[in-house]
Amino acid sequence: VRLSDGRHDDGDEGGSSELTKLVSRAQSRGDSAAFAAVIRRCERMALAVAYAHLGDASRAADAVQEALLKAWQKLGGLEDPARFGAWLCHIVRNVSVDLRRQFKPTEYIGSTDERAVIGSQVCDEVDSGERRECVAAALSTLDDVSRSVVVLRYYEDLSSREIGELLGLSAAAVDMRLTRARQQLRPLLSEMIEGPAIV
Amino acid sequence: MDDREDTDSLPADPLETLLRGHLRAELEPKVGLAERRFLREINRGRRRSGSRLAIWALWATGSAMAASVGIVWGVIQHRATPAHMASRPDHAATVASAQGMRELGEVVEYSTIDEGTRYVENEGPARQLRRQVLQTSQWYDPDSGAQIEITVPHEQVMLIGMPSF
Numbered sequence: 001v002r003l004s005d006g007r008h009d010d011g012d013e014g015g016s017s018e019l020t021k022l023v024s025r026a027q028s029r030g031d032s033a034a035f036a037a038v039i040r041r042c043e044r045m046a047l048a049v050a051y052a053h054l055g056d057a058s059r060a061a062d063a064v065q066e067a068l069l070k071a072w073q074k075l076g077g078l079e080d081p082a083r084f085g086a087w088l089c090h091i092v093r094n095v096s097v098d099l100r101r102q103f104k105p106t107e108y109i110g111s112t113d114e115r116a117v118i119g120s121q122v123c124d125e126v127d128s129g130e131r132r133e134c135v136a137a138a139l140s141t142l143d144d145v146s147r148s149v150v151v152l153r154y155y156e157d158l159s160s161r162e163i164g165e166l167l168g169l170s171a172a173a174v175d176m177r178l179t180r181a182r183q184q185l186r187p188l189l190s191e192m193i194e195g196p197a198i199v
Numbered sequence: 200m201d202d203r204e205d206t207d208s209l210p211a212d213p214l215e216t217l218l219r220g221h222l223r224a225e226l227e228p229k230v231g232l233a234e235r236r237f238l239r240e241i242n243r244g245r246r247r248s249g250s251r252l253a254i255w256a257l258w259a260t261g262s263a264m265a266a267s268v269g270i271v272w273g274v275i276q277h278r279a280t281p282a283h284m285a286s287r288p289d290h291a292a293t294v295a296s297a298q299g300m301r302e303l304g305e306v307v308e309y310s311t312i313d314e315g316t317r318y319v320e321n322e323g324p325a326r327q328l329r330r331q332v333l334q335t336s337q338w339y340d341p342d343s344g345a346q347i348e349i350t351v352p353h354e355q356v357m358l359i360g361m362p363s364f
Contacts, residue, residue, distance in 0.1 A: 029324070030316070032241045032323060035237070036238060039233050039237055040234055046233070047226045057225040057228070064233050065232060065233045065236040068237055073320075073321070132221065132224070135221040136221075150218065154215060155219070155226055182212075185218075186214055189214060189217060193217060
Protein backbone atom coordinates (compact mmCIF):
# COMPACT_ATOMS: atom_id res chain seq x y z
CA VAL A 1 0.00 0.00 0.00
CA ARG A 2 1.34 3.38 -1.04
CA LEU A 3 1.20 5.68 1.97
CA SER A 4 1.84 9.41 1.97
CA ASP A 5 5.00 9.05 -0.11
CA GLY A 6 4.46 12.07 -2.27
CA ARG A 7 3.59 14.48 0.50
CA HIS A 8 6.76 14.48 2.54
CA ASP A 9 9.91 16.46 2.13
CA ASP A 10 12.00 14.10 4.19
CA GLY A 11 13.86 12.83 1.17
CA ASP A 12 12.26 9.38 1.23
CA GLU A 13 11.59 8.04 -2.23
CA GLY A 14 9.83 4.91 -3.35
CA GLY A 15 6.63 3.21 -2.38
CA SER A 16 5.55 0.18 -0.47
CA SER A 17 8.89 -1.61 -0.88
CA GLU A 18 10.63 1.27 0.89
CA LEU A 19 8.06 1.09 3.67
CA THR A 20 8.53 -2.67 3.90
CA LYS A 21 12.30 -2.20 4.19
CA LEU A 22 11.85 0.35 6.96
CA VAL A 23 9.45 -1.96 8.82
CA SER A 24 11.90 -4.87 8.46
CA ARG A 25 14.74 -2.71 9.79
CA ALA A 26 12.67 -1.55 12.75
CA GLN A 27 11.62 -5.14 13.39
CA SER A 28 14.98 -6.91 13.13
CA ARG A 29 17.27 -4.31 14.70
CA GLY A 30 14.85 -2.51 16.98
CA ASP A 31 15.75 0.60 15.01
CA SER A 32 13.60 3.39 16.41
CA ALA A 33 14.76 5.83 13.71
CA ALA A 34 13.42 3.45 11.06
CA PHE A 35 10.13 3.20 12.93
CA ALA A 36 9.95 7.00 13.17
CA ALA A 37 10.24 7.05 9.36
CA VAL A 38 7.47 4.44 9.20
CA ILE A 39 5.30 6.71 11.34
CA ARG A 40 5.92 9.63 8.97
CA ARG A 41 4.68 7.51 6.09
CA CYS A 42 1.70 5.93 7.80
CA GLU A 43 0.43 8.63 10.12
CA ARG A 44 -2.05 10.13 7.65
CA MET A 45 -3.56 6.75 6.88
CA ALA A 46 -3.83 5.99 10.59
CA LEU A 47 -5.38 9.41 11.24
CA ALA A 48 -7.90 8.81 8.49
CA VAL A 49 -8.96 5.45 9.95
CA ALA A 50 -9.14 6.80 13.52
CA TYR A 51 -11.07 9.90 12.42
CA ALA A 52 -13.52 7.72 10.53
CA HIS A 53 -14.23 5.80 13.73
CA LEU A 54 -14.15 8.66 16.22
CA GLY A 55 -15.39 11.65 14.21
CA ASP A 56 -13.10 13.98 16.14
CA ALA A 57 -9.62 15.00 15.01
CA SER A 58 -8.12 15.43 18.50
CA ARG A 59 -9.32 12.06 19.71
CA ALA A 60 -8.21 10.53 16.41
CA ALA A 61 -4.71 11.94 17.00
CA ASP A 62 -4.69 10.42 20.52
CA ALA A 63 -5.78 7.06 19.12
CA VAL A 64 -3.08 7.14 16.46
CA GLN A 65 -0.37 7.90 19.01
CA GLU A 66 -1.51 4.99 21.20
CA ALA A 67 -1.83 2.67 18.22
CA LEU A 68 1.65 3.46 16.92
CA LEU A 69 3.21 2.88 20.34
CA LYS A 70 1.39 -0.45 20.51
CA ALA A 71 2.57 -1.28 17.00
CA TRP A 72 6.19 -0.58 18.05
CA GLN A 73 5.84 -2.84 21.08
CA LYS A 74 4.20 -5.64 19.09
CA LEU A 75 6.30 -5.27 15.96
CA GLY A 76 8.00 -8.62 16.62
CA GLY A 77 4.64 -10.34 16.15
CA LEU A 78 4.15 -8.99 12.61
CA GLU A 79 4.84 -11.94 10.32
CA ASP A 80 4.90 -10.16 6.98
CA PRO A 81 6.36 -6.61 6.97
CA ALA A 82 4.67 -6.03 3.59
CA ARG A 83 1.32 -6.23 5.40
CA PHE A 84 2.24 -3.52 7.89
CA GLY A 85 -0.41 -1.07 6.60
CA ALA A 86 -3.32 -3.44 7.12
CA TRP A 87 -1.88 -4.62 10.44
CA LEU A 88 -1.55 -1.03 11.70
CA CYS A 89 -5.02 -0.23 10.41
CA HIS A 90 -6.36 -3.09 12.53
CA ILE A 91 -4.59 -1.77 15.65
CA VAL A 92 -5.86 1.77 15.00
CA ARG A 93 -9.41 0.46 14.64
CA ASN A 94 -9.18 -1.47 17.93
CA VAL A 95 -7.73 1.49 19.82
CA SER A 96 -10.40 3.77 18.33
CA VAL A 97 -13.17 1.39 19.34
CA ASP A 98 -11.78 1.33 22.90
CA LEU A 99 -11.60 5.13 22.96
CA ARG A 100 -15.11 5.42 21.60
CA ARG A 101 -16.35 3.16 24.40
CA GLN A 102 -14.59 5.32 27.00
CA PHE A 103 -16.07 8.54 25.65
CA LYS A 104 -19.48 7.21 24.75
CA PRO A 105 -21.78 10.18 24.19
CA THR A 106 -24.63 10.35 26.68
CA GLU A 107 -27.17 11.88 24.31
CA TYR A 108 -29.23 9.77 21.96
CA ILE A 109 -27.82 9.88 18.47
CA GLY A 110 -30.57 7.97 16.74
CA SER A 111 -30.67 5.78 13.70
CA THR A 112 -28.88 6.53 10.45
CA ASP A 113 -32.09 7.97 8.92
CA GLU A 114 -32.69 10.20 11.94
CA ARG A 115 -29.11 11.44 11.85
CA ALA A 116 -29.52 12.21 8.15
CA VAL A 117 -32.49 14.42 9.04
CA ILE A 118 -30.46 16.12 11.78
CA GLY A 119 -27.57 16.62 9.36
CA SER A 120 -29.94 18.08 6.79
CA GLN A 121 -31.45 20.48 9.33
CA VAL A 122 -28.01 21.63 10.44
CA CYS A 123 -26.97 22.27 6.87
CA ASP A 124 -30.04 24.37 6.11
CA GLU A 125 -28.61 27.14 8.26
CA VAL A 126 -25.03 27.06 7.22
CA ASP A 127 -22.52 29.86 7.58
CA SER A 128 -18.75 29.72 7.42
CA GLY A 129 -18.44 28.93 11.14
CA GLU A 130 -20.79 25.98 10.87
CA ARG A 131 -19.25 24.34 7.84
CA ARG A 132 -17.02 22.10 9.92
CA GLU A 133 -19.86 20.81 12.09
CA CYS A 134 -22.06 20.46 9.05
CA VAL A 135 -19.64 18.22 7.13
CA ALA A 136 -18.85 16.25 10.30
CA ALA A 137 -22.58 15.73 10.90
CA ALA A 138 -23.05 14.56 7.32
CA LEU A 139 -20.10 12.15 7.61
CA SER A 140 -21.54 10.78 10.85
CA THR A 141 -24.56 9.54 8.92
CA LEU A 142 -22.33 6.99 7.14
CA ASP A 143 -21.51 3.60 8.62
CA ASP A 144 -17.95 3.08 9.93
CA VAL A 145 -16.64 1.22 6.87
CA SER A 146 -18.09 3.67 4.34
CA ARG A 147 -16.77 6.59 6.38
CA SER A 148 -13.32 4.97 6.43
CA VAL A 149 -13.48 4.56 2.66
CA VAL A 150 -14.49 8.21 2.17
CA VAL A 151 -11.83 9.57 4.54
CA LEU A 152 -9.05 7.41 3.09
CA ARG A 153 -10.00 8.47 -0.43
CA TYR A 154 -10.44 12.18 0.14
CA TYR A 155 -7.74 12.71 2.76
CA GLU A 156 -5.04 10.16 1.88
CA ASP A 157 -6.00 10.05 -1.80
CA LEU A 158 -5.66 6.28 -1.89
CA SER A 159 -6.92 4.20 -4.80
CA SER A 160 -9.77 1.74 -4.36
CA ARG A 161 -7.31 -1.16 -4.43
CA GLU A 162 -5.17 0.41 -1.72
CA ILE A 163 -8.19 1.19 0.46
CA GLY A 164 -9.39 -2.37 -0.08
CA GLU A 165 -6.05 -3.78 1.08
CA LEU A 166 -6.22 -1.73 4.26
CA LEU A 167 -9.84 -2.49 5.09
CA GLY A 168 -10.01 -6.07 3.82
CA LEU A 169 -12.41 -5.24 0.96
CA SER A 170 -12.27 -5.79 -2.77
CA ALA A 171 -11.68 -2.75 -4.99
CA ALA A 172 -15.19 -3.17 -6.40
CA ALA A 173 -16.69 -3.14 -2.91
CA VAL A 174 -14.75 0.04 -2.14
CA ASP A 175 -16.07 1.68 -5.31
CA MET A 176 -19.60 0.66 -4.47
CA ARG A 177 -19.36 2.06 -0.95
CA LEU A 178 -17.83 5.24 -2.27
CA THR A 179 -20.62 5.74 -4.79
CA ARG A 180 -23.31 5.13 -2.18
CA ALA A 181 -21.58 7.39 0.33
CA ARG A 182 -21.46 10.22 -2.21
CA GLN A 183 -25.15 9.69 -2.99
CA GLN A 184 -25.92 9.86 0.73
CA LEU A 185 -23.76 12.91 1.42
CA ARG A 186 -24.71 15.01 -1.60
CA PRO A 187 -28.25 16.00 -0.48
CA LEU A 188 -27.03 16.62 3.08
CA LEU A 189 -24.36 19.01 1.88
CA SER A 190 -26.22 20.48 -1.10
CA GLU A 191 -26.48 23.88 0.57
CA MET A 192 -22.72 24.07 0.90
CA ILE A 193 -22.03 22.63 -2.54
CA GLU A 194 -24.48 24.71 -4.53
CA GLY A 195 -24.72 27.74 -2.25
CA PRO A 196 -27.88 29.02 -0.50
CA ALA A 197 -30.98 29.56 -2.59
CA ILE A 198 -31.51 33.25 -3.49
CA VAL A 199 -35.08 34.37 -2.72
CA MET B 200 -11.40 -0.34 -11.39
CA ASP B 201 -9.76 2.70 -9.88
CA ASP B 202 -12.23 5.56 -9.98
CA ARG B 203 -9.64 7.99 -8.60
CA GLU B 204 -7.76 7.64 -11.86
CA ASP B 205 -10.93 7.74 -13.92
CA THR B 206 -12.01 11.08 -12.47
CA ASP B 207 -8.62 12.75 -12.83
CA SER B 208 -9.52 14.26 -16.18
CA LEU B 209 -13.02 15.37 -15.11
CA PRO B 210 -13.78 18.76 -13.52
CA ALA B 211 -13.54 18.57 -9.74
CA ASP B 212 -16.77 17.48 -8.08
CA PRO B 213 -17.78 20.20 -5.56
CA LEU B 214 -18.70 17.49 -3.04
CA GLU B 215 -15.23 15.95 -3.32
CA THR B 216 -13.60 19.37 -3.08
CA LEU B 217 -15.64 20.11 0.04
CA LEU B 218 -14.70 16.78 1.65
CA ARG B 219 -11.01 17.15 0.79
CA GLY B 220 -10.94 20.66 2.24
CA HIS B 221 -12.75 19.60 5.40
CA LEU B 222 -10.57 16.56 6.05
CA ARG B 223 -7.36 18.44 5.33
CA ALA B 224 -8.36 21.28 7.69
CA GLU B 225 -9.30 18.80 10.42
CA LEU B 226 -6.45 16.32 10.22
CA GLU B 227 -3.38 18.11 8.85
CA PRO B 228 -2.73 20.03 12.11
CA LYS B 229 -2.47 16.63 13.85
CA VAL B 230 0.22 15.26 11.52
CA GLY B 231 3.59 14.92 13.25
CA LEU B 232 2.18 14.48 16.76
CA ALA B 233 2.57 10.70 16.68
CA GLU B 234 6.24 10.84 15.70
CA ARG B 235 6.99 13.39 18.42
CA ARG B 236 5.19 11.26 21.02
CA PHE B 237 7.02 8.14 19.85
CA LEU B 238 10.45 9.80 20.06
CA ARG B 239 9.57 11.23 23.48
CA GLU B 240 8.61 7.76 24.74
CA ILE B 241 11.79 6.23 23.31
CA ASN B 242 14.00 8.87 24.96
CA ARG B 243 12.15 8.52 28.25
CA GLY B 244 12.64 4.75 28.04
CA ARG B 245 16.37 5.18 27.42
CA ARG B 246 16.80 7.49 30.40
CA ARG B 247 14.78 5.14 32.61
CA SER B 248 16.73 2.16 31.30
CA GLY B 249 20.07 3.90 31.87
CA SER B 250 19.32 4.81 35.47
CA ARG B 251 17.84 1.35 36.11
CA LEU B 252 20.95 -0.33 34.71
CA ALA B 253 23.21 1.94 36.76
CA ILE B 254 21.29 1.10 39.95
CA TRP B 255 21.36 -2.58 39.06
CA ALA B 256 25.11 -2.56 38.40
CA LEU B 257 25.74 -0.69 41.65
CA TRP B 258 23.59 -3.17 43.54
CA ALA B 259 25.31 -6.17 41.92
CA THR B 260 28.80 -4.82 42.63
CA GLY B 261 27.84 -3.94 46.21
CA SER B 262 26.36 -7.38 46.79
CA ALA B 263 29.43 -9.10 45.36
CA MET B 264 31.74 -7.02 47.55
CA ALA B 265 29.63 -7.66 50.63
CA ALA B 266 29.62 -11.39 49.87
CA SER B 267 33.41 -11.39 49.39
CA VAL B 268 34.03 -9.55 52.65
CA GLY B 269 31.63 -11.90 54.42
CA ILE B 270 33.38 -15.00 53.09
CA VAL B 271 36.84 -13.68 53.91
CA TRP B 272 35.74 -12.66 57.39
CA GLY B 273 34.10 -16.04 57.94
CA VAL B 274 37.21 -17.94 56.84
CA ILE B 275 39.48 -15.79 58.99
CA GLN B 276 37.21 -16.30 61.98
CA HIS B 277 37.09 -20.03 61.31
CA ARG B 278 40.88 -20.23 61.06
CA ALA B 279 41.28 -17.97 64.08
CA THR B 280 39.06 -20.03 66.33
CA PRO B 281 39.45 -23.70 65.52
CA ALA B 282 37.30 -25.95 67.64
CA HIS B 283 40.21 -27.59 69.47
CA MET B 284 41.51 -24.17 70.55
CA ALA B 285 38.21 -22.63 71.53
CA SER B 286 38.54 -23.48 75.23
CA ARG B 287 42.21 -22.61 75.56
CA PRO B 288 43.08 -19.63 77.74
CA ASP B 289 45.34 -18.10 75.07
CA HIS B 290 42.36 -17.85 72.67
CA ALA B 291 42.56 -14.04 72.58
CA ALA B 292 46.20 -14.14 71.65
CA THR B 293 45.43 -16.60 68.83
CA VAL B 294 42.74 -14.33 67.40
CA ALA B 295 45.15 -11.41 67.51
CA SER B 296 47.70 -13.57 65.74
CA ALA B 297 45.17 -14.63 63.07
CA GLN B 298 44.16 -11.09 62.49
CA GLY B 299 47.81 -10.27 61.94
CA MET B 300 48.10 -12.64 58.95
CA ARG B 301 50.17 -11.36 56.08
CA GLU B 302 48.47 -10.92 52.73
CA LEU B 303 50.57 -12.54 50.05
CA GLY B 304 48.77 -11.20 47.05
CA GLU B 305 45.62 -11.10 44.97
CA VAL B 306 44.95 -12.39 41.47
CA VAL B 307 41.91 -11.22 39.51
CA GLU B 308 40.86 -12.99 36.31
CA TYR B 309 38.32 -11.37 34.01
CA SER B 310 36.27 -12.83 31.22
CA THR B 311 33.65 -10.84 29.32
CA ILE B 312 31.17 -12.64 27.09
CA ASP B 313 29.10 -10.74 24.56
CA GLU B 314 25.72 -12.44 24.60
CA GLY B 315 24.29 -10.38 21.78
CA THR B 316 21.22 -8.21 21.52
CA ARG B 317 18.32 -8.62 23.89
CA TYR B 318 14.98 -6.93 23.66
CA VAL B 319 14.06 -5.40 27.01
CA GLU B 320 10.30 -4.94 27.25
CA ASN B 321 9.26 -1.28 27.04
CA GLU B 322 12.91 -0.30 26.81
CA GLY B 323 13.95 -1.37 23.33
CA PRO B 324 17.05 -3.27 22.29
CA ALA B 325 20.07 -3.64 24.54
CA ARG B 326 23.43 -5.39 24.24
CA GLN B 327 23.93 -8.01 26.94
CA LEU B 328 27.44 -8.49 28.33
CA ARG B 329 28.24 -11.11 30.99
CA ARG B 330 31.37 -10.35 32.96
CA GLN B 331 32.81 -13.17 35.05
CA VAL B 332 35.48 -12.37 37.60
CA LEU B 333 37.53 -14.79 39.73
CA GLN B 334 39.18 -12.94 42.59
CA THR B 335 41.79 -15.05 44.41
CA SER B 336 43.44 -13.74 47.59
CA GLN B 337 46.22 -15.46 49.58
CA TRP B 338 47.26 -14.98 53.18
CA TYR B 339 50.06 -16.48 55.30
CA ASP B 340 49.72 -17.12 59.00
CA PRO B 341 53.24 -16.81 60.50
CA ASP B 342 52.17 -18.39 63.79
CA SER B 343 50.78 -21.63 62.41
CA GLY B 344 52.66 -21.56 59.11
CA ALA B 345 49.36 -22.05 57.27
CA GLN B 346 48.56 -20.52 53.92
CA ILE B 347 45.00 -19.45 53.19
CA GLU B 348 43.64 -19.02 49.72
CA ILE B 349 40.16 -17.72 48.94
CA THR B 350 38.61 -17.55 45.49
CA VAL B 351 35.46 -15.50 45.12
CA PRO B 352 33.55 -15.67 41.83
CA HIS B 353 31.63 -12.60 40.71
CA GLU B 354 29.25 -12.43 37.81
CA GLN B 355 27.82 -9.26 36.43
CA VAL B 356 25.26 -9.00 33.63
CA MET B 357 25.21 -5.62 31.95
CA LEU B 358 22.49 -4.43 29.58
CA ILE B 359 23.68 -1.51 27.54
CA GLY B 360 20.97 0.42 25.69
CA MET B 361 21.70 0.40 21.98
CA PRO B 362 21.69 3.74 20.22
CA SER B 363 19.43 3.45 17.25
CA PHE B 364 20.34 6.75 15.55
